[in-house]
Amino acid sequence: MGKETVKKRRVIFHLDMNCFYASVEMAYNPDLKGKPLAIAGNPQERKGIIVTSSYEARAKGVKTTMPLWQARKICPELIVMRPNFDRYRAASRQIFQMLAEITPIVQPVSIDEGYMDITDADWSDNPIHLAETLQARILQELDLPCSIGIAPNKFLAKMASDMKKPLGISVLRKREVDKILWPLPVAKMHGVGEKTASKLEELSIYTIGDLANKDTYALKQLLGINGVRLRDRANGIDQRPVDPEAVHEFKSIGSSQTLPHDTVDEREINKLLETLAENVERRLRRKQAAGKNVQLMIRYHDRKTITRSRKLHDYVERKEEIVQVAKELLAKHWDQEPIRLLGVTLQNVEEKKRIGKQLDIFTYEEEAGKEKLYQVMDELTEKYGRNLFEQSQTPIEESILQPGTSFQKDFLDDFKINRRK
Template structure:
């Protein structure tokens, strides 16, 4: 039995579940197999948009983020189901349990995808055979299809898993980049969004190969340090480790929601801000965290979107405080035009035990001349008690209601 194989470099898998929500529903109810199926929100409201759909639905022109009425216009026989988050959570747990039986080096990225480093897995099987066995096991035990990318780093593994769907296994080697990766349109490169793609195309960078061979200095003039990073990725350079502890890292927590209709009704707007504040509070409590900056997003009826933020002198995590700051930002920056969507995000987020460490008594005395530090400690003491530096507030676990793709990581780390 041999490892897979450190002296030849790393062996990284990217596992990407195919049409995950729709596939889970079809596994739960086999009558849905082979049918045009979409998972979406409330069909009676505009916010009822397609979250994901089966390949049969996609073949008829159904796309993610499409409204239900648009999807049904393209595919009259479309079956629309609301999401069942507990069902998807259970399937995700089962998936990552299977991955973790092969190696402890598993990094979940979202509810339906993750990386594995099998470099040091001792096995008589080749990496391709391990991937084939894993794919078949997930299909046999969970009745769920997945695609697997195999490469020497995370970026190439991610690109590889997208190349064959459903039930694809793709090996992407550095020596093959010129023939397999470089001909692809720049917009298909992982990490290149629509705005970045537009900037690159304006510079004549139309393919990933164009990016790989473009002048680094000029790229940095257009995209900053990200330009050099993207060029490295296009050349197959990505030294990021597969990090199981990455699930502990988060810097912001937010919630957004589209209104049922565009409105200038301040009561409706305030009602939604209250809902969003409660959603953010719930997620903060799940992570036992607090934030020191708040950001408000407003999208108007013409889809123009603005974001405005405010740095706070104290850490906050409660819905009343979040609501107060969000309302203040809203009234300061709202242009009185009909509002389509609102979002609230707490930024500069830290877990409470880290906040306590940062504001311990030694720091308090050393920096006694800084008024803002006094105010921060006073705010912490008021919220968490006199012994804020010795004890942490016990946090009651609530079921997540929003940002489900990120919330599932909390469950994974408790496994």
């Protein structure tokens, strides 16, 4: 058999930064090292929750998403800081630049983790040495710890990176799945959340091994095609490529926020809806995108949560268009019980260049003129502050706004722009 017909076995890295936000703050201020540190949304208000914490804080029982008051109760000496998204974005850019120097086949999945396909990269014949070199470089140059999982596919690489933290390097081969993964609780499996784990228990599936050996038909009846997919993963099967173009994929953009207190005050509720719609509009402009389905989420004082949505005839992108639909959904579905949290999401989102909206010449010129105005307004609104790793000014809305989960994905815009340069 000629060499040209021999197919190399894939070698995939999953890089996961350890306690990323907290680690960046410690790199910026070494006096914080070794101390229980937590990054939280708003230390002064009820909505303050733990975004991440140092290992010292975790040892005291502090956990992600824990209310701040509870974290302070179990760890009185806890140091609490608000997020500094300038620093986190700058650090992330540095990290992904290092990955791109090894191989162009890099797929970020969040600000602090990503995949690399090193099958054809230098040192691919010695992946552990490459991982050690990369890990040491990130630690030496940025003072940031990471864990790296090495495997023949993305799922196993992701599971491997969780095996040893901080500063771990773990290899997970497909032939080891039954010994290493199968004994674990199914809830520990990447891709299985609490709700899915509860559903799987209905079929007496408690471990990853139970899932791997379950009848395909039963899983498909319970979870649809995702049940079959999860069974494949449990058996170490994952054909997904590491796709650098995946940064272009997004189907929804949303923003949610907890109110300072449970309320039925319509003025306060409508004011928050305006803010949430403005956040969505800003992120749409970053992505040059629009959507045609508005979803409203209402969480009541008793934590009961409902979501209601409306599909629109045309794509929308402006705050006024989004908030109008959100208010109409609120008027129709709110039962007048006190509201704890609101969320506004625009779904079925596409980049505007792909939408191909048919406009007459007058409408087109009007919208094009507005786009320049909005762009200038956006830059003036968002631009401020110094980065930790760079001296340049960067546009960044999250340092002004309340932090939200969308930041984890929004940074992908930076990666997309850098790849085009």
